[in-house]
Amino acid sequence: MLNSLIFDSVFTSTTLTGQDFLLATLCSVVCGLVIALLYKIKNKPSRSFLVTLVVLPAAVQMVIMLVNGNLGAGVAVAGAFSLVRFRSVPGKGQEIAAIFEAMAVGLATGMGYLGIAGVFTIVISVLMLVLDISGFGGRSDGERMLKIMVPENLDFEGKFDSTFDKYLSSYRIEEVKTTNMGSLYKISYLVTVKPGVSLKEMIDELRTGNGNLEISVSRPVTVADNL
Numbered sequence: 001m002l003n004s005l006i007f008d009s010v011f012t013s014t015t016l017t018g019q020d021f022l023l024a025t026l027c028s029v030v031c032g033l034v035i036a037l038l039y040k041i042k043n044k045p046s047r048s049f050l051v052t053l054v055v056l057p058a059a060v061q062m063v064i065m066l067v068n069g070n071l072g073a074g075v076a077v078a079g080a081f082s083l084v085r086f087r088s089v090p091g092k093g094q095e096i097a098a099i100f101e102a103m104a105v106g107l108a109t110g111m112g113y114l115g116i117a118g119v120f121t122i123v124i125s126v127l128m129l130v131l132d133i134s135g136f137g138g139r140s141d142g143e144r145m146l147k148i149m150v151p152e153n154l155d156f157e158g159k160f161d162s163t164f165d166k167y168l169s170s171y172r173i174e175e176v177k178t179t180n181m182g183s184l185y186k187i188s189y190l191v192t193v194k195p196g197v198s199l200k201e202m203i204d205e206l207r208t209g210n211g212n213l214e215i216s217v218s219r220p221v222t223v224a225d226n227l
Contacts, residue, residue, distance in 0.1 A: 008113075008115075010024070010112045010113075011111075011112035016065060016068075020112070021065070023114070024061055024065070024109045024110065024114065025058055025061065025062075025109075027109050027114045027117055027118065028057040028058040028105065028106055028109045028117070029054065029057070029058055031057050031102075031105045031109070031117055031121040032053055032054040032055065032056060032057045032058065032102060034121050034122070034125060035053050035054075035057075035098060035101055035102055035105070036051075036054050038125040038126065038129050039053065039098050039125070039128070039129075041129055041132075042132035042133060043094065043132070045095070049095065052099070052102075053098055053099070053102050056099065056102040056103060056106060057102050057103070057105040057117075058106065058109075060102075060103050060107060060110060061106045061107075061109040061110035063106075063110065064106065064107055064110025064111060065110050094128070097128070098128070101120075101121070101125070104120065105117045105120060105121055108120065142169070142192045142194070142195065143190070143191070143192050143219075143220055144190075144191050144192075144217050144219065144220065145174075145188060145189070145190060145191075145217070145218050145219065145220045145221070146171075146188070146189040146190075146216075147186060147188050147189075147214075147215070147216045147217075148186075148187050148189070148206060148210055148213075148214075148215050149179075149185070149186055149187075149210060149213035149214040149215070150184065150185050150187065150210045150211070151210075151211055151213070152178070152182065152183055152185060154185075154210070154211070156185060156210075160206060160209055160210075163202065163205050163206055163209070164191070166205075167193065167197045167202040168191045168192060168193060168194060168197075169192045169193070169194050170191065170192040171189050171190070171191040172189065172190055172191075173187060173188070173189055174188045174189060174190050175187070175188040176188075184213070190220060203217065
C-alpha cells in the first residue's frame with residue numbers, strides 16, 4: 001500500500017484531466033515552498049531566488065505535461081531551457097543544487113509521481129540543511145591567515161618553527177613576496193591555532209624573531225564557489 005502510494009503515478013489515463021493538473025500543480029507549489037523555506041534557514045538568498053525556487057517546480061511540471069512523451073517536443077524544450085544558463089550570472093554551487101532539486105521535483109510531479117516528489121523534497125532539503133548546520137566541508141574555527149614581515153637579511157625558513165609548534169596545531173607557507181623596494185619579505189602562512197591559545201602571546205613571541213616588524217592575524221579569505 002505504501003509503495004503504491006509513493007511510487008505509482010496519480011495519472012490513471014493518458015488524457016490529462018483538470019483534477020490531475022490541479023493536484024500536480026498544488027504538489028509542485030508546496031514542494032517549492034518547502035525547498036525555499038529550508039534553504040533560507042542557513043543561507044541568505046535574494047528574494048527573487050526564493051521566488052524562483054517556489055515557482056520552478058510548477059513551471060517544469062507544466063512543460064513535462066505539455067510534452068507528454070513527444071520526443072521531438074522534449075528535445076526542443078531542452079534546447080530552450082539550456083539558453084537560460086547562458087543568460088544567467090554565475091551562481092554558488094549550493095544555489096545550483098537547489099535549482100536542480102526544484103527541477104527534479106517538477107519532473108516528478110509532471111509525470112504524476114507526487115509521492116516521490118514529496119519524499120525527494122523532504123530528504124534532499126533536510127540533508128542540505130544538516131550539512132549546512134554541521135559545517136560539512138567548511139574551514140576549522142581555529143584556521144587563520146598569519147602574515148609576518150621580516151628583513152631581507154633574515155633567513156626566515158625554520159626561524160619561527162619553535163613558536164609555531166608551541167601555539168599552532170598546523171601551519172604552511174602560502175605566499176612569500178618582497179615589499180618596500182625589496183628590503184623586506186612578507187610571508188603569509190595558513191595556520192590552525194590550538195584551542196585556548198592567546199594570540200597576543202604568540203604575536204609577542206614572534207616579534208622577538210622578526211625585529212619587531214609588522215605581524216597580522218586574520219580570518220582566511222573565502223574563495224567564491226561560483227559555477
